[in-house]
Amino acid sequence: MALLNYKTSNPAFSRYVWKKQRSSKAKMTLNGLFLKSMFAIFLVGLTTWYVWDLVYQGVDVKWYTSGGLLAAIFFSVLTSFKRTWAPITTPLYALSKGLFLGGFSAYAEIRFEGLPMRAVSITILTFFVMLILYKAKIIIVTKQFRSIIITSVITIMTIYVINWILRIFGINLPFIWGTSWFAIGFNVIAAFVASFSLLLDFYYIDRKLNKAPKYYEWVATWGLLVTLIWLYVEVLRLLKKLAIRF
Secondary structure, X not given: OOHHHOOOOOHHHOHHHHOOOOOOOOEOOHHHHXXXXXXXXXXXXXXXXXXXXXXXXXXXXXXXXXXXXXXXXXXXXXXXXXXXXXXXXXXXXXXXXXXXXXXXXXXXXXXXXXXXXXXXXXXXXXXXHHHHHHXXXXXXXXXXXXXXXXXHHHHHHHHHHHHHHHHHOOOOOHHHHOOOXXXXXXXXXXXXXXXXXXXXXXXXXXXXXXXXXXXHHHHHHHHHHHHHHHHHHHHHHHHHHHHHHO
C-alpha cells in the first residue's frame, strides 16, 4: 500500500499535508526534528510564563488567552495549507498557544495550587510511555487502530465545536464542563484518545524521516505540539474536576 494512503487523526500529518513532496537534497532528520521541537516548546513556555506573570500581577488576561487561542487556530490552518511556511508559522503557533496556556494554567494554579505542574508531569510521562510502547512494538499501529482513533478524535472535536457554538448563546453542556461522573468519564476518554494520537504521530514521522524535505521538521514539530498541548489541556481539566469533586 502506498504511504500516501495512510491516514491520521492529527491534521498536521494528514494526506494533504504530506502529499506531492518536492525533491530536496536536505531531508527531514531526527536530530533536526528534536532541536526544532525543543525550540518550539521553549517558545510555548516563554509566552506561558509571560501571561502567567500578568495574572499574578492582577492583570485581566482574557484577551491574551482568547487572542492566543484564535491566533493558534489561524497559524494551524495556515501551516496545513502552506506547509513551506512552517519554519515561520510553527514558531508563531507556539508563541500564540503559550498565551492561551498562560491564562488557562495560571487560573488553575490560583484555585488549585500545583495542579498545572502535575498536569505537565503527566503529559511528559505519557509522551515517553507512548514512545516506548511504539518503539517496542507493544502497540502496533494497524489500519483498524488508526480508524478507531480517527473516529474518536473527530467525535470529540465535533462535540467541542458544538459546545463552543452553544456557549456563544449562553448554553452550557454540563456533561462536558461539569463534575459529574459522566463529565469526568468524558474527560478520561478524551485524554486517552489524545494519548493514543501520539502513536499515530510517531507512526507518520517514522515513515517520513530521511525522505521528506527539511522544512517538514517544522511541520512535524507543529503536529506534535498540537497533540501534546491537547493532551495537557485534557489532563488539567480532568485534574480540576477531580479536585473539585474530592
